[in-house]
Amino acid sequence: MYKSKINISIRKTILDPQGKAVEHSLQSLGFSGIKDTRIGKYIELLIDAKSAEEAGEISRKACEKLLANPVMEDYSIIITEIKEEN
Amino acid sequence: MYKSKINISIRKTILDPQGKAVEHSLQSLGFSGIKDTRIGKYIELLIDAKSAEEAGEISRKACEKLLANPVMEDYSIIITEIKEEN
Incomplete structure (x- = not known):
């Protein structure tokens, strides 16, 4: 099993x-040294595969x-x- | 500068x-070996800090x-x- x-x-x-909206919010909270804020997605999958290479290939196809x-x-x-703990 | x-x-x-909705979509596309799908956020910041420790501390506070x-x-x-390239 691979994560x-x-x-x-x-x-x-x-x-x-x-990202721009979050950057402005951070600056108004006093975080003056932060710039180039970008927001994306983080996805976790558990994959039943034979090898890390196969799990990577399945992930790439899913993307x-x-x-x-x-x-x-x-x-x-x-x-x-x-x-896996038995 | 730290990322x-x-x-x-x-x-x-x-x-x-x-995450559950995405998991069902993946399964209906034929990705049968994928489970425990969870969706979160991915955020990138550029931070003007003196050290990696300070950048980490600023990131933690922003979170x-x-x-x-x-x-x-x-x-x-x-x-x-x-x-930085000059």
Whole structure:
């Protein structure tokens, strides 16, 4: 069993209004040294696969088919093995 | 300058209806080996700080004060240094 941690973010060239709104809120709370705030999605999946490579490939396909918008978003995937306790 | 990557996810004990909906969609697309899907937020910040420790502390405060819901959500923070090109 593998855990897949997927970070999906809007491409750098595309305006992120939600990020801008959060940045303004942070600045009005006194966080003056924060900039370039961008908001994306974080998705965790448990995948029943034979290898980390297979789990990565399943995650990539899930991103391409459903989770990410391939035109506007980039994604990164981290696979870790979950040891099952018996 | 430091980049802070923050993953915010709903606590394990709290139901995640958005994750369940995505899991059903994945299964109807043929991804049968995927379970325990959970959806959270991914936030990137650029922080002007003197050290990685200070950038981490600013990120933690931003999570506590604004970004995360301390009752329902957990967060993890990864700080990386950004080399500025002159």
